[in-house]
Amino acid sequence: MYHNRPHVEDIRNMKKNGEKISMLFVTTPEEAAAANAAGIHMLSIESRFFDAEMREAAGNCFVQVGLPYGAQDNSDANALATAEDYLRAAFHYTRLGGDCFYCAASYDIQKTLCDNHVPVVGHAGLIPSYITWTGWRAVGKTADEALALWKHVQKMETLGVFAVELEVVPDRIGKYLSENSSMIMLGMGAGKYADAQYLFTEDVCGYGKNHKPRHGKVYRNFAPEYQRLQDERIAAFKEFKSDVRNGTYPATEHTVAIEDRELDAFINAMNGS
Template sequence: MKNTVTTFKNAKLNHEKITMLTAYDYSTAKLMDEAGINALLVGDSLGMVILGYEDTLSVTMEDMIHHTRAVSRGAKDSLVVADMPFMSYQTSVYDAVVNAGRLIKEGRAGAIKLEGGKEVCPQIEAIVRASIPVMGHIGLTPQSIHAFGGFKVQGKDLEAAKKIIEDAKALEAAGAFAIVLECVPAPLGKYITEAISIPIIGIGAGKDCDGQVLVYQDMLAMYGAIQPKFVKVYSQVGESMGEAFKNYIQEVKEGNFPEDIHSFNMSEQMVSKLYEL
């Protein structure tokens, strides 16, 4: 059954947990979709885990459209949510609506996500008026790492926690259908989840959120540069891939691959004629 923003709303009302993972290509999106994931986030995290940047700030609209289009082809039932990259919406309300529209029209996303609290509410309101569903993102917002001084837990003191709570309420009022809450103390995640009527999707925000999201390379141990505390490794896929690559290299160099079962044949008569050419 196709997941939509209504699916998110009903899940919160029925106390059903929402599942979301990042995806950046067709084949991975297809596997996740077939597994039954509720939503696929084409995150600007692709800058780090796919494109090899040090952070998410260099990701462009063209990058996001390209990868969102690929994920959308693989997602039959999952809701595809596309990140708006750095400086695609901060500059003006007009830019925000235009770029959100591109992710829907060209990328074929079902919704967009943008980072920030009260300061981006005018953009959210305008995008929602354009009939585009918006997912918010507060707490640790990677596009603001320079302002935060790095990847640090947010909302640890009362003043900071109050700011995040106010931002969550502002996003709700602006028309966001859900909010990603990243890297905050679990009690704060619980409080916001209970205080807000729209779904709260946690990543490092505790078990009481309405749902969870992870970067799939993290949960499969495919990206070793950063291992956040909130990541659970579900399978050592990175290690398995590394071993498979090494085995392939060794077999090719030793002449053990390909074997006869991996090769195509022809008749002895045809072989003889080949050597008569």
């Protein structure tokens, strides 16, 4: 399966060689297939979206499967609370073709994954699952915060984490972390010096409905076309409802006919004739 897609060692060599890595967050097979056709290096796919169809669509892209912090639902693969839960989920998605696994859980959980040779991607800076402690803001703009950020990165490196989502940190702090850690810094709003540049497809294609982040860049604006299609969908549904109410649907061409003699025979049989 996809013997041409890169491995962790290939991604590490890209950093060593100074090659910038492109990375997108995708949620549909169509987005994954487009990323593969465009030659995007890495994809981030949440576990709830990742299945055999998504792996097929992702082609030769290196896929990071997101293991969400805390329980997501009651299935074995997604109800994540303990190190064993995370490990079971990682093995499950490895069988489906996941190449590495995002994990923003505690150090002991990350260590369990690393000890079992699972490629782990940690998180530093603005961490959405911990947002109550920081608020929605850049992290690392003071010397004390930057030092805490560095210590967090160092700790993950000692555990065996191979890459880190580095989100919304000052560009020169991103530069320092990228240059002084062997881990791959997957920058999202971390400046041009990060090892990778990571964006959400909804921002790249302009159809995101949430707040557009400072680091987001719209390369195509799909929003008007998506709205046009939604308006046409609503109009079609209204016409269907009207046809049902007026009796104009289904018409003759939408129904199966029965010959008169067969209908008569059926009625006679039902009447005991």
